[in-house]
Amino acid sequence: MMNHNVMAPDLKSQINAVITAMLWISNSPVFPGAGIPEFMALLREFLGKSQKKLMMKRLKDGDGKGGAKVTSWIDSMRASSPPRVRPTIHDCDNSDLLRPSALNVFDQIIYKSRGKKIITFLDYDGTLSPIVADPEKAFMTEKMREAVKNIARHFPTAIVTGRCIDKVYNFVRLAELYYAGSHGMDIKGPTKTRNSKKGKRAVLFQPASQFLPTINEVEKILVEKTKSVPGAMVENNKFCLSVHFRCVEEKSWGALAEQVKSVLNDYPKLRLTQGRKVLEIRPNIKWDKGKALEFLLRSLGYAKSQDVFPIYIGDDRTDEDAFKVLRNRGQGIGILVSKVPRETEASYSLQDPSEVEQFLRRLVEYKRSRVNLTSVETCRL
Numbered sequence: 001m002m003n004h005n006v007m008a009p010d011l012k013s014q015i016n017a018v019i020t021a022m023l024w025i026s027n028s029p030v031f032p033g034a035g036i037p038e039f040m041a042l043l044r045e046f047l048g049k050s051q052k053k054l055m056m057k058r059l060k061d062g063d064g065k066g067g068a069k070v071t072s073w074i075d076s077m078r079a080s081s082p083p084r085v086r087p088t089i090h091d092c093d094n095s096d097l098l099r100p101s102a103l104n105v106f107d108q109i110i111y112k113s114r115g116k117k118i119i120t121f122l123d124y125d126g127t128l129s130p131i132v133a134d135p136e137k138a139f140m141t142e143k144m145r146e147a148v149k150n151i152a153r154h155f156p157t158a159i160v161t162g163r164c165i166d167k168v169y170n171f172v173r174l175a176e177l178y179y180a181g182s183h184g185m186d187i188k189g190p191t192k193t194r195n196s197k198k199g200k201r202a203v204l205f206q207p208a209s210q211f212l213p214t215i216n217e218v219e220k221i222l223v224e225k226t227k228s229v230p231g232a233m234v235e236n237n238k239f240c241l242s243v244h245f246r247c248v249e250e251k252s253w254g255a256l257a258e259q260v261k262s263v264l265n266d267y268p269k270l271r272l273t274q275g276r277k278v279l280e281i282r283p284n285i286k287w288d289k290g291k292a293l294e295f296l297l298r299s300l301g302y303a304k305s306q307d308v309f310p311i312y313i314g315d316d317r318t319d320e321d322a323f324k325v326l327r328n329r330g331q332g333i334g335i336l337v338s339k340v341p342r343e344t345e346a347s348y349s350l351q352d353p354s355e356v357e358q359f360l361r362r363l364v365e366y367k368r369s370r371v372n373l374t375s376v377e378t379c380r381l
């Protein structure tokens with residue numbers, strides 16, 4: 001009789017190898033992978049939900065809600081800007097983490113969105129602009145600005161970022177967009193009145209406005225505490241603060257993280273979260289990029305609509321909240337921007353901002369071709 005306990009791990013690694021092979025094929029420009037993601041989804045399900053539970057636990061660890069360990073922050077900080085390696089067919093252990101390239105399966109994404117209104121949500125750093133050492137110099141290219149401008153002509157579009165709105169607006173400079181700054185705690189939309197100053201945006205929601213004095217107070221304390229650490233930098237993002245580790249020597253990361261964490265002892269209403277080589281202090285309220293996405297869908301009139309297809313593109317841990325909302329709603333898709341496979345709630349991937357730009361361009365081309373098709377059909381009638 002077959003002993004399933006003995007067979008299972010072997011079978012699992014064989015299935016993993018098959019998934020990896022399929023993904024490798026689907027990510028290859030030679031074989032754009034029609035049908036493969038669905039097949040992989042079935043296989044993944046077969047591989048068991050326990051691995052997913054473990055993944056979600058790991059994602060939650062280090063979120064600053066009490067049990068967070070400085071060592072786990074440091075570990076994931078090390079991994080947050082990993083070396084530029086493409087996954088290979090031999091990376092069997094990572095097969096559960098691989099996501100099909102949104103460019104290679106573009107037609108499938110369009111098929112999924114048929115008959116629905118596409119809405120695009122775009123993270124900024126690492127998604128629209130490449131990650132750079134100096135946060136003040138995270139410029140997006142003119143080509144990217146053009147791509148975002150065109151996207152916003154065809155679909156409602158929002159920038160969802162950890163940055164404060166003023167700063168991100170100075171980088172993006174597109175008045176027609178919605179902006180959700182400070183990890184969604186500051187939501188503004190384009191003004192509709194004719195007389196409004198160009199670029200002026202209307203406040204839609206600020207769930208953490210009462211925290212403003214505290215955030216400014218903590219900024220001063222953090223600047224004081226971190227000034228002796230070479231390379232450390234505190235950035236005020238209005239309703240949250242970022243402490244940057246990117247230019248700090250790795251041997252000092254532990255001590256710096258302890259210093260940042262210690263500030264919270266006197267501020268129980270604040271909490272710590274983590275991004276790419278950054279620790280962030282923010283109000284301990286139930287609000288994040290996922291809630292901001294839901295808020296914007298409501299504001300745009302799509303609260304209960306089944307006819308909407310949100311596309312959220314982001315690279316950061318904080319974007320996982322939005323990916324999760326879409327997964328739970330069973331609506332639209334999340335696209336992770338990453339060169340390496342990572343634990344994620346997103347369903348697709350793009351490697352870097354240049355692939356994001358290509359994807360946005362293809363969406364616009366698709367929309368324009370639909371408009372042309374419709375006008376030809378109307379003329380024939």
Ligand SMILES: O=P(O)(O)OC[C@H]1O[C@H](O[C@H]2O[C@H](CO)[C@@H](O)[C@H](O)[C@H]2O)[C@H](O)[C@@H](O)[C@@H]1O
Pocket residue numbers: 123124125126130131132133134135138160161162163235237242244246275276277278280316318
């Ligand atoms: O939500 P996002 O738009 O991704 O913003 C998250 C943080 O982005 C910025 O920091 C990151 O990008 C910097 C510039 O490339 C890089 O130097 C840093 O290491 C990254 O963490 C921004 O400076 C932070 O305030 C945002 O919270």
